[in-house]
Amino acid sequence: MTEEETLELKVVKDQGIVKWGSLRVVILRADTLFDLINSIERFTSRPEILITLGQQIGYKYAENMKNSNIFEAKSLWTENKEDFLKIVLTTDTYGGWGRFELERAEKNKIVIKVYNSFLASIYLKRFGKSDHPICAFLLGYFQGILASIFNKDITEILGAEEKCEAMGDDYCQFEYILQ
Numbered sequence: 001m002t003e004e005e006t007l008e009l010k011v012v013k014d015q016g017i018v019k020w021g022s023l024r025v026v027i028l029r030a031d032t033l034f035d036l037i038n039s040i041e042r043f044t045s046r047p048e049i050l051i052t053l054g055q056q057i058g059y060k061y062a063e064n065m066k067n068s069n070i071f072e073a074k075s076l077w078t079e080n081k082e083d084f085l086k087i088v089l090t091t092d093t094y095g096g097w098g099r100f101e102l103e104r105a106e107k108n109k110i111v112i113k114v115y116n117s118f119l120a121s122i123y124l125k126r127f128g129k130s131d132h133p134i135c136a137f138l139l140g141y142f143q144g145i146l147a148s149i150f151n152k153d154i155t156e157i158l159g160a161e162e163k164c165e166a167m168g169d170d171y172c173q174f175e176y177i178l179q
């Protein structure tokens with residue numbers, strides 16, 4: 001199966017189902033997902049909740065990908081963790097979350113660049129430039145993915161969003177140290 005075939009969206013109209021490869025997906029407008037994520041912060045008044053939410057979702061996603069045939073993820077998982085990480089990031093790129101790139105993977109340091117983060121784009125459109133990075137959900141999301149792949153506790157992965165498109169940078173940049 002080619003990449004295109006595997007990731008082609010298939011609408012099963014009479015059942016009201018959309019499939020992406022073998023996965024059932026739900027398509028949300030990017031604005032809706034932005035509101036959904038940010039309303040959790042608003043209702044709890046705990047900004048760090050977005051990081052926790054991202055961690056849980058990222059962790060589960062990477063765990064699921066270990067048994068997925070998308071981009072032959074399952075066999076990559078057993079062969080090479082860095083290649084597997086790249087595949088996990090690629091699938092999100094196909095999902096329209098932004099273009100995720102693994103910028104550098106040294107022994108204990110991982111840098112992930114995100115071009116066109118849907119969070120930063122919508123933030124800019126609605127509120128204008130921010131004086132701080134705003135992609136807390138993605139910061140936690142990648143932490144969760146890294147914890148799953150490198151078999152670490154979430155507290156062993158220190159991370160920060162060093163650049164953010166919402167601040168006027170050309171891309172968002174997330175840096176992690178694996179302890």
Ligand SMILES: [Zn+2]
Pocket residue numbers: 117120133134135161163164165166172173
């Ligand atoms: Zn950002």
